[in-house]
Amino acid sequence: GAGVSQTPSNKVTEKGKYVELRCDPISGHTALYWYRQSLGQGPEFLIYFQGTGAADDSGLPNDRFFAVRPEGSVSTLKIQRTERGDSAVYLCASSKSWNTEAFFGQGTRLTVV
């Protein structure tokens, strides 16, 4: 595709439910990043994939958060037992390689009620 695509654009879920957020990167980009952004703040790193493997997951806040990228393209961020504090915009970005600029999607706004 022309750019990074994220679905859904908005997700409202009840506390305790499980959610999946999808990211479709730019074709041919091997590096994929997930970030979380709260209102008025800069993006906060969650996890980075190089190909199919998670090269750095040090930003995941706890074991309720998990991400996969099974074929080295589309990635899914999974959040179990959602809490109200998980409410934020989840951003996905991809880059040609790990040391070049990253291009972001529009984000998924997650609201936990």
Added chain:
Amino acid sequence: EDQVTQSPEALRLQEGESSSLNCSYTVSGLRGLFWYRQDPGKGPEFLFTLYSAGEEKEKERLKATLTKKESFLHITAPKPEDSATYLCAVQGQGQNFVFGPGTRLSVLP
């Protein structure tokens, strides 16, 4: 730990009034410094990459410069459509991007 701060937090300019935004960073082994623009409700949009001190990049009314401790985004004769949040990020020895909190720029007609 890599860190990025940005100042001012918010800036209001009249159309045509030039100014600069600051990004100060602490990083072990800078691989690149990145500037992004973010409009409300949108993802960050890539503007520039700077790799070494002394490097400069320009695009329309924007010019980014880099020293060993900070980067500046100079805005010359801004227009209302330049209103946005400007984010600075660094990539050090880790492979992720560390972002600052951003500067919210408003350009009044």
